[in-house]
Amino acid sequence: MREHDLDLYRRIEAQDENALELLYDRYEKLLFSFAFRMTNNKFLSEEVVQEVFTKLWTKKGMYDESKGKFSSWLLTITRNTSIDLLRKKKETPYELEERDALLDERPSTEEVVEWKESSERICTAVKELTSEQQEIIELFYFKGMSQSKIATTCNIPLGTVKGRVRLALKHLREKLSNVQERGVRE
Structure with a gap:
């Protein structure tokens, strides 16, 4: 039987190397592909x-399951x-600046993660977005660009960028919830 992530995390807090190895095996490919995308x-x-994984091993009590x-x-x-290392090494083709302070307009990290965990459904849903929305999602989430930087780079108004992000996320949420509820693509 597969042990839950939270149980493994608690074992890691108790310095259980086997638990760290199990989590590494479980998440290494996902984390690598997510980091590579960025x-x-x-x-x-x-x-x-x-x-x-070094942070996971050395810093106890960081994860809060209520969040x-x-x-x-x-x-x-x-x-x-990824963003920290890109800034430190200055290897990104884009200038990584602080995100816009408009937190209420940004989707939560949990939403992004759920998309990553359901990559097949997400790829299908993203392909159904307009090309403009696809480009904005790519630049914002995977290239680490702020909405302001996207507006400058793409030579479009900031309001247009924000609108495309919101609309794209709305469409993705609808498509993914339909797939999840019915278990089929629409």
Whole structure:
């Protein structure tokens, strides 16, 4: 029987190396692909994964189950570590600036993680977005660009960028909830 992530995390807090190995085996490929999508660099992505598991091993009491799924939290750490390493090494083709302070307009990290965990359904849903919305989602989530930077890079108004992000997320949520409720694609 497969042990739950939370149980493995608690064992890691107690310095159980086997639990760390089990979580590594479970999440290494997902974290690597998520980091690679952000960094576009194999070696940097490997460094991100190593850093994430080092943080997991050395910092006790970081995960709070009341704030969301363990996998969402782990991918949030991966995302932040990717951005930190890109800034530190200055290997990104885009200038990584602070995200817009408009938190209420940003989707939560948990939403992004759930999309990643259901990659086949997500790929199908993303393909149904307009090409403009697909481009905005790619730049915002996987290239680490702020909405302001996207507006400048794409030469479109900031309001248009925000609207496309909101509309794309709305369409993705609808399509994914339909698939989840019915178990079939519409």
